[in-house]
Amino acid sequence: MKDIFLLAYRDIKERKARTSLTLMGIAVGIAAVIALMSVGYGFEQSVTGELVEMADLIFVMPGKANFGNYMELGSFNERDLKDVERIGGVKEAAAMISGMEEVEYRGEKTVMRVIGIDTRDISAIFGEVVKTGDGRDLRDNDHKACLIGHSIANDYFDEEIGVNDRINIGGSKFRVVGVLEKQGGFRSDVDSSIYITERDAKSILGNDEIAQITVRVRDIGEAELIAEEIEERIDENHKLDDFTSAMTMGSAITQLKTIFTLLQAVLVAIASISLIVASIGIMNTMLMSVMERTHEIGIMKAIGAKNRNVLSLFLLESGMVSVAGGVCGCVLGIIGANVISIGIGAAFGEAIPAILRPEVLLGGIVVAVIVGVMSGLYPARKASKMSPVEAVRYE
Amino acid sequence: MIRTEHLSKVYRMGEIEVPALRDVSLEIEEGEFLAIVGPSGSGKSTLLNMLGCLDKPTSGAVFIGGVNTALLSENELAEIRREKIGFIFQQFNLIHSLTALENVALPMFFAGVKSDARIKRAAELLAKVGLRERMHHKPSELSGGQQQRVAIARALSNNPAVIIGDEPTGNVDSETGDAIMGILEGLNRNEGRTIIVVTHDTEIAAHAPRVIRMKDGRLLEE
Numbered sequence: 001m002k003d004i005f006l007l008a009y010r011d012i013k014e015r016k017a018r019t020s021l022t023l024m025g026i027a028v029g030i031a032a033v034i035a036l037m038s039v040g041y042g043f044e045q046s047v048t049g050e051l052v053e054m055a056d057l058i059f060v061m062p063g064k065a066n067f068g069n070y071m072e073l074g075s076f077n078e079r080d081l082k083d084v085e086r087i088g089g090v091k092e093a094a095a096m097i098s099g100m101e102e103v104e105y106r107g108e109k110t111v112m113r114v115i116g117i118d119t120r121d122i123s124a125i126f127g128e129v130v131k132t133g134d135g136r137d138l139r140d141n142d143h144k145a146c147l148i149g150h151s152i153a154n155d156y157f158d159e160e161i162g163v164n165d166r167i168n169i170g171g172s173k174f175r176v177v178g179v180l181e182k183q184g185g186f187r188s189d190v191d192s193s194i195y196i197t198e199r200d201a202k203s204i205l206g207n208d209e210i211a212q213i214t215v216r217v218r219d220i221g222e223a224e225l226i227a228e229e230i231e232e233r234i235d236e237n238h239k240l241d242d243f244t245s246a247m248t249m250g251s252a253i254t255q256l257k258t259i260f261t262l263l264q265a266v267l268v269a270i271a272s273i274s275l276i277v278a279s280i281g282i283m284n285t286m287l288m289s290v291m292e293r294t295h296e297i298g299i300m301k302a303i304g305a306k307n308r309n310v311l312s313l314f315l316l317e318s319g320m321v322s323v324a325g326g327v328c329g330c331v332l333g334i335i336g337a338n339v340i341s342i343g344i345g346a347a348f349g350e351a352i353p354a355i356l357r358p359e360v361l362l363g364g365i366v367v368a369v370i371v372g373v374m375s376g377l378y379p380a381r382k383a384s385k386m387s388p389v390e391a392v393r394y395e
Numbered sequence: 396m397i398r399t400e401h402l403s404k405v406y407r408m409g410e411i412e413v414p415a416l417r418d419v420s421l422e423i424e425e426g427e428f429l430a431i432v433g434p435s436g437s438g439k440s441t442l443l444n445m446l447g448c449l450d451k452p453t454s455g456a457v458f459i460g461g462v463n464t465a466l467l468s469e470n471e472l473a474e475i476r477r478e479k480i481g482f483i484f485q486q487f488n489l490i491h492s493l494t495a496l497e498n499v500a501l502p503m504f505f506a507g508v509k510s511d512a513r514i515k516r517a518a519e520l521l522a523k524v525g526l527r528e529r530m531h532h533k534p535s536e537l538s539g540g541q542q543q544r545v546a547i548a549r550a551l552s553n554n555p556a557v558i559i560g561d562e563p564t565g566n567v568d569s570e571t572g573d574a575i576m577g578i579l580e581g582l583n584r585n586e587g588r589t590i591i592v593v594t595h596d597t598e599i600a601a602h603a604p605r606v607i608r609m610k611d612g613r614l615l616e617e
C-alpha cells in the first residue's frame with residue numbers, strides 16, 4: 001500500500017507545475033466555500049445573538065406584523081393589558097402609549113416617537129438588554145422627566161443632549177434624567193425614542209390608547225404557547241380575527257435562521273461553481289496524464305499489472321492532489337474568512353466575526369476528496385481499460 | 396509448454412481487414428530456445444504478442460501449460476503475464492521516472508511481494524546482468540545495452556518460466572546484441588527457461604537451436 005503511494009507521489013512530482021495549478025484550482029474552490037460559510041455563520045450569529053438575549057420577550061402589537069411589513073389595525077386598551085397579565089406564565093406585561101410629537105431642543109425642532117411607560121414595567125420593556133448609560137431610570141413620581149435614546153442624545157440635534165438638559169416635548173418642558181446605551185441592530189428603535197411616564201404621556205399625547213404591550217415570560221420554552229394565548233384573548237376582546245400579533249423572539253430567530261440558511265445556500269452555490277471548475281481541471285489534468293502515460297500504462301500491463309492496479313494508481317494520484325488541494329483550501333479559507341471579516345469591520349464599522357466550524361473545515365476536505373476521486377474516476381478507468389499491446393506501441 | 400492451434404489474427408483498418416496471422420499451429424517445449432525470423436510485416440510480432448497474452452487472437456487458441464488462454468479473464472491474463480512470462484522489448488520500455496532498481500522491482504510490486512524482499516531480489520538480478528554499480532540510475536542515464544539488461548532483469552523478477560523477446564537486439568550495436576543474446580542463452584542453458592525471440596537478423600537467430608520462419612502471417616518451415 002505504501003509503495004503505491006510512493007509511485008503516485010513520484011508521478012505527481014514529475015509534473016510539478018501542472019499538478020500545483022490543478023491543486024490551486026481545488027484550493028480556491030474549497031477556500032471560497034469555507035470563507036463564505038464562515039462569514040455567513042458570523043453574520044448570522046451577530047444578528048441572532050442579539051435576539052437570543054431578548055428571548056424571554058414577547059412583543060404584542062395590533063395588526064399583522066412580519067419582518068419588512070407592518071399593518072397597523074388599531075390599538076389595545078386597559079382590559080387587554082389586564083387579560084394579558086392574567087395569562088399563566090406571564091411574568092410581567094408592560095403597556096406603551098406612544099405617538100409622534102414635536103420635540104424642540106435649543107431652537108431646533110423635529111418630530112420624534114414619544115413613548116409613555118409605567119415605570120414599574122421598565123424591566124419588561126427593556127429586558128436585560130437596554131441599560132441606562134448616563135443618569136438614572138425613570139421613576140414613578142417623576143413629573144415632566146424623560147429618558148432618551150442614544151441617537152436622540154447624540155445625532156438628532158446639532159448640540160448633544162446630556163443628563164439634566166431640558167427639552168420641549170409637545171409644548172411642555174421636560175428634564176432629561178437619563179440617556180440609554182446605544183442599541184443598534186434589532187432594537188435601534190430604542191435609540192430614537194423618548195420615554196416618559198404614563199401619566200405625562202396621557203396628557204401630552206391626549207389619548208390612552210396602547211400601541212404595544214411588551215410581555216416577559218417566566219419560561220422561554222412556553223413563549224410560543226403564551227404568544228398564541230395572548231393573540232386569542234385580545235382578538236376575543238375586540239371580536240376580530242388576526243387583530244393581534246404577538247411576536248416572540250424565538251419565532252423571529254427561526255425566521256431569521258431560515259433567511260440565513262437560504263443566504264448560506266446561495267453563497268455556497270456560488271462558491272461551488274469554482275469547485276465544479278476545479279473538478280473539470282482535475283479531470284483534464286488526469287486525462288492528459290493518462291494520455292501522456294499511455295505507453296507507460298502499456299508497459300505496466302505487459303509486465304503483469306492488473307486493471308485494478310492501474311485504476312488505483314491513477315485514482316490515488318487524483319485523490320492525493322485533491323487532498324492537498326483541500327488542505328490548502330482550508331488554510332486559504334481561514335485566511336479569507338478573516339480578511340473578509342476584517343474588511344467588513346473596516347468598511348461598515350460593524351464587526352462580523354468569522355466563525356470557523358470544524359465540521360465546515362472537515363467537510364471542505366471531504367468534498368475535495370470526493371471531487372478528486374469523482375473526476376479522477378473517468379480518466380483512471382480509461383487508463384485501466386487500455387489494451388496492453390496498443391498502449392505499449394503508443395509513442 | 397506453449398501451444399497454438401490454428402491461430403489467426405485480423406486487424407481492421409476502417410473498412411479493410413488486414414490478416415496478420417493465418418492459421419498458425421505451433422508447439423514450443425519447456426526449456427526450448429526458439430527464434431522466429433521473417434521480414435517486417437510477416438506477423439512475427441503479432442504471434443509473439445499472442446504467445447505472451449498481450450493480445451487476443453481473432454480465431455484459434457493459445458494454450459499455456461495446458462490452459463486455453465482464450466477462456467481467461469483480463470485479470471487472469473494479467474496474472475499469467477506477471478508470473479509465467481517475462482517480456483523484453485526492442486525499445487527496452489523501462490519507466491523513465493523510476494531507477495533501474497525500481498524498474499526491476501515493479502513486476503514484484505504488482506505481484507504483492509513485500510518491499511524489502513523486492514529490493515533485495517531486484518538488486519541480485521541487476522548484479523546478475525552486470526549492473527550492480529548502476530542500480531540507482533534512471534534509464535536516461537544508461538546506455539542502450541545497459542537499459543536492455545535492466546529490462547532482462549525486470550523480465551526475470553517474478554521468476555517466469557518463459558522469456559519473450561521482441562527484437563531484443565534491434566536497438567543496440569551488434570557487439571552489445573551478442574552480449575544480450577549471451578545472457579539469454581545462459582538463462583536457457585543454466586536455468587532451463589524457455590526463450591522465444593523474434594528477430595529479422597539471421598545472425599542473431601543463429602544463437603537459437605530452433606528457428607522458425609514466417610512470411611505473410613504463415614509459418615514457412617522449421
